[in-house]
Amino acid sequence: MTVWYTEKHTPHSGITMEVKESLFQGQSEYQTLQVLETYDFGRILLLDGLVMLTERDEFVYHEMITHVPLNSHPGPKRVLVIGGGDGGTVREVLKHPQVREVTLVEIDRMVVEVSRQYLPGVSAGLDDPRTRIFYQDGVEFVAGEPPGSYDAILVDSTDPVGPAQALFSEDFFRDCFKALSPEGVFVTQSESPFQHLSFMVDTHRCMGKVFPGPSFYLAPVPTYPGGTWSFLLASKADSGSFPRRRDGANLPTRYYNRGIHMACFEIPRFLEEAMAP
Amino acid sequence: MTVWYTEKHTPHSGITMEVKESLFQGQSEYQTLQVLETYDFGRILLLDGLVMLTERDEFVYHEMITHVPLNSHPGPKRVLVIGGGDGGTVREVLKHPQVREVTLVEIDRMVVEVSRQYLPGVSAGLDDPRTRIFYQDGVEFVAGEPPGSYDAILVDSTDPVGPAQALFSEDFFRDCFKALSPEGVFVTQSESPFQHLSFMVDTHRCMGKVFPGPSFYLAPVPTYPGGTWSFLLASKADSGSFPRRRDGANLPTRYYNRGIHMACFEIPRFLEEAMAP
Numbered sequence: 001m002t003v004w005y006t007e008k009h010t011p012h013s014g015i016t017m018e019v020k021e022s023l024f025q026g027q028s029e030y031q032t033l034q035v036l037e038t039y040d041f042g043r044i045l046l047l048d049g050l051v052m053l054t055e056r057d058e059f060v061y062h063e064m065i066t067h068v069p070l071n072s073h074p075g076p077k078r079v080l081v082i083g084g085g086d087g088g089t090v091r092e093v094l095k096h097p098q099v100r101e102v103t104l105v106e107i108d109r110m111v112v113e114v115s116r117q118y119l120p121g122v123s124a125g126l127d128d129p130r131t132r133i134f135y136q137d138g139v140e141f142v143a144g145e146p147p148g149s150y151d152a153i154l155v156d157s158t159d160p161v162g163p164a165q166a167l168f169s170e171d172f173f174r175d176c177f178k179a180l181s182p183e184g185v186f187v188t189q190s191e192s193p194f195q196h197l198s199f200m201v202d203t204h205r206c207m208g209k210v211f212p213g214p215s216f217y218l219a220p221v222p223t224y225p226g227g228t229w230s231f232l233l234a235s236k237a238d239s240g241s242f243p244r245r246r247d248g249a250n251l252p253t254r255y256y257n258r259g260i261h262m263a264c265f266e267i268p269r270f271l272e273e274a275m276a277p
Numbered sequence: 278m279t280v281w282y283t284e285k286h287t288p289h290s291g292i293t294m295e296v297k298e299s300l301f302q303g304q305s306e307y308q309t310l311q312v313l314e315t316y317d318f319g320r321i322l323l324l325d326g327l328v329m330l331t332e333r334d335e336f337v338y339h340e341m342i343t344h345v346p347l348n349s350h351p352g353p354k355r356v357l358v359i360g361g362g363d364g365g366t367v368r369e370v371l372k373h374p375q376v377r378e379v380t381l382v383e384i385d386r387m388v389v390e391v392s393r394q395y396l397p398g399v400s401a402g403l404d405d406p407r408t409r410i411f412y413q414d415g416v417e418f419v420a421g422e423p424p425g426s427y428d429a430i431l432v433d434s435t436d437p438v439g440p441a442q443a444l445f446s447e448d449f450f451r452d453c454f455k456a457l458s459p460e461g462v463f464v465t466q467s468e469s470p471f472q473h474l475s476f477m478v479d480t481h482r483c484m485g486k487v488f489p490g491p492s493f494y495l496a497p498v499p500t501y502p503g504g505t506w507s508f509l510l511a512s513k514a515d516s517g518s519f520p521r522r523r524d525g526a527n528l529p530t531r532y533y534n535r536g537i538h539m540a541c542f543e544i545p546r547f548l549e550e551a552m553a554p
Contacts, residue, residue: 006293012316013294016283039289057471060545194334194499220497220505222471227504228497255545263540268337268532 005036005044007051009195009225015051017041023118028110030163035118041223043119045086047111047158054223058088058122061189061229063256064219064264066092069152069187069233070099071245071261076151079103080179082138082167084156085111087123093154094125095251103150104133105141107163139166145179153180155188160199168203173210183237186211193218193271194226201274207232215242216271217264219255282313282321284328286472286502292328294318300395305387307440312395318500320396322363324388324435331500335365335399338466338506340533341496341541343369346429346464346510347376348522348538353428356380357456359415359444361433362388364400370431371402372528379408380427382419384440386412416443422456430457432465437476445480450487460514463488470495470548471503478551484509492519493548494541496532 003022008014017038024035034046042055053061066089070076077100081089085106093102104126106112112133115123125131134141142153153176157164166172167188176186190203200216207214211234221229233242243265245258280299285291294315301312311323319332330338343366347353354377358366362383370379381403383389389410392400402408411418419430430453434441443449444465453463467480477493484491488511498506510519520542522535 010317011295013292013318015290016293017290018288040287041290194497218497220471220495220503222504226497227499254547257543257546257549259543260545263543266534266536266540268537269534270531272534 005038005046007049015223017044024114026110026114028108030108033110033114035114044223045115045119050159051223052158053086053088053119053122055119055121057222059253060219060255061221061224062088062092062122063253064217064229065089065154065156065187065189065231067095067251067253067256068217068231068261068264069154069185070096071248072233072235072242073151073185074183074246076185077101078150078152078181080105080142080150080153082142082153082155083107083158083164084154086115086119087112087126089154089156090128090131091122091125094128094130095253097249100130102128102131104131105136105138106133107135107137109135137163139172139175142172142175142179147178148181148184149179151181151184153184153186155186157189159191168206170206170209173207177210177236180236183235185233185235187231187233190216190230190232192224192226193228193230193268196225197271197274200230200271204232204275207234211236212238213241215265216267217242218267219264282315282323284326292500294321301391303387303391305385307385310387310391312391321500322392322396327436328500329435330363330365330396330399332396332398334499336530337496337532338498338501339365339369339399340530341494341506342366342431342433342464342466342508344372344528344530344533345494345508345538345541346431346462347373348525349510349512349519350428350462351460351523353462354378355427355429355458357382357419357427357430359419359430359432360384360435360441361431363392363396364389364403366431366433367405367408368399368402371405371407372530374526377407379405381408381410382413382415383410384412384414414440416449416452419449419452419456424455425458425461426456428458428461430461430463432463434466436468445483447483447486450484454487454513457513460512462510462512464508464510467493467507467509469501469503470505470507470545473502474548474551477507477548481509481552484511488513489515490518492542493544494519495544496541
């Protein structure tokens with residue numbers, strides 16, 4: 001018998017992969033969690049039946065949500081990660097030697113526990129002495145932080161449905177703006193240009209009400225809808241000045257490099273046109 | 278009843294899409310051809326059961342295999358397209374006002390006939406007065422052309438198995454080199470960095486024996502394996518000077534623009550490392 005996992009990205013299409021073994025299935029207060037061992041993508045983590053990461057291609061997403069914002073800042077010391085309980089973003093943040101503290105705010109403790117147990121290559125940084133973890137709603141957490149607390153805020157959220165929806169609201173962006181230090185940078189994952197174009201445009205507009213000149217950048221993630229993912233980056237300091245890149249240590253990466261940092265901000269014409277007023 | 282088409286990109290994973298209607302199925306001398314009407318991707322053309330194009334995302338592939346090489350040349354007048362019987366590449370070539378003649382060499386007449394009938398938006402340029410079509414093996418055709426015949430050769434081939442294999446050989450690259458004018462440019466599709474890395478590295482090495490300094494560039498194609506596709510570009514004239522871009526007319530495109538032209542040559546670290554000697 002062969003077992004295949006199919007994720008529908010729309011009611012009419014998706015990806016499919018053969019499963020070797022189901023390693024975990026559980027229900028938290030917030031969602032169902034599964035870990036499957038697959039032939040092509042290693043272990044994969046599913047939340048409510050959707051691929052959150054695969055061992056095969058998570059490096060692209062986690063490197064890109066981390067190193068582009070952190071290398072756009074003159075010297076980030078305190079970093080806040082919202083969502084991302086699997087630990088992949090924290091792992092990448094910890095590669096920056098100047099970072100003194102990374103704060104992870106994950107609403108669902110079970111995500112962290114499952115990742116610690118089944119995805120050690122992803123979750124390793126969660127036990128680093130520089131990491132502190134709060135199991136709390138990210139929106140509430142940020143609202144309660146003193147102004148200027150963080151040099152970078154990275155929103156590594158699930159899709160904008162259910163609890164994650166509030167992470168794309170103007171109120172939340174405003175609270176993040178306040179919680180950032182004067183040169184602080186903010187990034188959020190912002191879905192797929194091939195599947196969620198109007199969501200991207202709306203989010204860009206909403207973020208632009210709070211931050212000067214938010215910019216999209218793109219990266220390939222084969223197992224995400226459309227195979228290409230977008231991120232929205234902004235700075236508290238000034239407007240429209242991405243890409244920019246601080247010279248820093250040569251980070252151990254597999255996707256990200258200096259050229260990619262500069263190139264990823266170039267967006268297709270159809271996205272430019274969708275954003276035009 | 279619902280009908281789904283699944284393309285396995287490996288024995289263990291692939292993409293799947295719901296089919297509204299099967300519009301054509303036939304067997305040529307070379308391969309089986311199918312045209313399906315799908316919900317999410319419009320009409321799709323399958324050769325031997327593999328997606329060659331979908332109406333939804335073919336624009337990215339066809340714009341990128343065409344405009345990057347043609348805008349890297351100071352003034353391409355005669356262009357040769359090998360493969361590409363669907364006509365998508367010819368359609369893009371004809372957007373360049375300085376092109377006087379585009380020669381399409383497609384081994385399988387049925388591909389052209391099926392595209393003319395079922396994919397009019399893709400095949401429109403095939404009936405342009407500047408287009409001439411030869412139903413012939415591309416390798417033999419190029420070998421028989423006088424030296425210096427073309428300013429650009431675009432190899433829009435199927436995967437490197439069966440008859441298309443010879444389109445990735447040193448002999449073929451040598452014949453193309455001869456058939457190019459002194460500043461001529463050559464491009465070939467070169468598969469997916471996420472699925473065919475060693476093929477890419479081998480092809481780069483092989484092309485480097487003939488052309489000075491071939492360069493990879495990348496573009497997202499959601500329905501191709503890995504969701505990202507690669508191309509190998511070289512010039513007869515000089516070495517290692519991509520990206521470069523002639524200022525030209527503002528082409529009507531949906532993906533390609535000036536920024537993308539310059540950015541697409543930035544490649545991930547894992548590809549750089551795989552190419553390192």
